[in-house]
Amino acid sequence: MKISIFDVAKKSGLSVVTVSRVINNAPSVREKNKERVLQAMKELGYHPSAAARSLARGRTGVIGLTLATLQDSFFDAVVKEIGDRLAEQGYFLALSVETGAGGGSGRLLFEEDRVDGVIVLSPMQEDGYELELLQKRIPYILLDNQQPSPSAPSVVVNxxxxxxxxxxxxxxxxxxxxxxxxxxxxxxxxxxxxxxxxxxxxxxxxxxxxxxxxxxxxxxxxxxxxxxxxxxxxxxxxxxxxxxxxxxxxxxxxxxxxxxxxxxxxxxxxxxxxxxxxxxxxxxxxxPADKIGRKGVELLLAAIEGQQRRHVTVQIDPExxxxxxxxxxxxxxx
The missing domain is CATH 3.40.50.2300 (Response regulator)
Known part of the structure; x- marks a missing residue:
């Protein structure tokens, strides 16, 4: 029989609301209650799904990534690293391949109620992307961007x-x-x-x-x-x-x-x-595609949590x- 959050609540003697708060690391839960919930989860073998955690947080569990081409092994390596790191955090990656030099599309896929954040990889004209993402209030970061002083968190190579x-x-x-x-x-x-x-x-x-x-x-x-x-x-x-x-x-x-x-x-x-x-x-x-992808995910997740300052540019040395x-x-x- 599949174990549910209700079983954890019954086992711990606490409410479903309290169990949900523990699962989502809410700071308002008392330490004693947190320990009771975690112990009950361990004894029952309960593992909350990424989807459940996302719904509990009011999020989609999806991160969007837009780039100009897939016919580039360097970009492939960056995307793979991003996908792997996001999967570790319970997120799914959705790709949008843009054609042409214009920026700021993504209207069909990257709406505010469909993704929790967006990574823009090597845009030609990021101003268009930034304007739209700001209007939609979607957290985002830039990778390999062209503006020397971007207004969003970004990762660039030296x-x-x-x-x-x-x-x-x-x-x-x-x-x-x-x-x-x-x-x-x-x-x-x-x-x-x-x-x-x-x-x-x-x-x-x-x-x-x-x-x-x-x-x-x-x-x-x-x-x-x-x-x-x-x-x-x-x-x-x-x-x-x-x-x-x-x-x-x-x-x-x-x-x-x-x-x-x-x-x-x-x-x-x-x-x-x-x-x-x-x-x-x-x-x-x-x-270093691995470092670029890893740092990009770190910055975006911080932005989603409201912990990331704007105007932050991380520069990575090539080899x-x-x-x-x-x-x-x-x-x-x-």
Whole structure:
């Protein structure tokens, strides 16, 4: 027979209301009564469901997450971490995949009576999202946002440091003719990675061999590298703003009979799944998806409980992962 909250109340000799308050950690319950309820639950083997706890709190037990694409292994890893951490807390995760550059949709799914909070992952224009979520009075946080001073709790990666460490790695290998293929200027992450790259070169008295404007895709890296090869003018090394761009550079070199890293050292950014699976394995700057997802859940749950201050930005450092696509400059070995 299934044990219910009424059985716990009868066993403990207390009211159903008191038992419900204990289950939901209400501070108004006296310690002695709390112990009686917990003991009764233990003896009966009663485990309240997440749904029951949510209903008792007047909540849905659902967290919404909106993002622009699912075709990105880094985003996949962040979403998985968020889902795992929320499940530990008895929440379900609902996804909304937005298309286009506009922000602030979610009207069909993320209404105030359908979710307890919303996570906005890598929005292009978060102002629209923030306005709507504020109007609906839905607690929310931003991950990988583009505004440097957001009005909501947010988690960002130190992209400046990532670009800086990538350039320092190439400089340390003896390279002096170093190019950068940047991501779209609309992304703050692209701008910060480029700034970090330029800062590292400037500290050594170096100027970039070239700074190219790219897109976060393989075709972009391929096109730019192909143009360098056709002009018979190739840098010694290149830092690409993301792994897809870097893999396009590697592919163009292979098709032209050039070898990476012998003829060109290449560094990417993100540590996508393909970065370690293709040959040569890609040296890259890893974004810690687990830390981003975990901290995001922590901030959102605090916001739901009314314990989170606004204007809080948590910055997480990336990590340089050295693999096979970078090597010492040939000029230093000769």
């Amino acid at each position: 992209n400046f440091k990532g670009g800086y460490e990538a350039a320092r790695h190439l400089i340390g290998l003896g390279h002096r003719k170093i190019a950068h293929i940047a991501g779209p200027r609309a992304f703050l992450s692209s701008q910060d990675r480029e700034r970090g790259f330029l800062q590292a070169l400037a500290e050594e008295g170096l100027s970039p061999w070239s700074v190219e404007s790219g897109e976060f895709n393989i075709a972009s890296g391929y096109r730019i590298a192909e143009a360098w090869i056709a002009a018979e003018s190739l840098p010694e090394a290149v830092f690409a703003a993301d792994d897809h761009i870097a893999l396009g550079v590697v592919d163009a070199c292979k098709n032209a009979g050039l070898r990476v890293p012998r003829d060109l050292s290449v560094v990417g950014f993100d540590d996508q799944v393909l970065a370690s699976e293709l040959k040569p394995a890609l040296t890259t700057v890893r974004q 340089l992962v050295v693999r096979d696509s970078t090597a010492a400059s040939r000029s230093t070995n000769e």
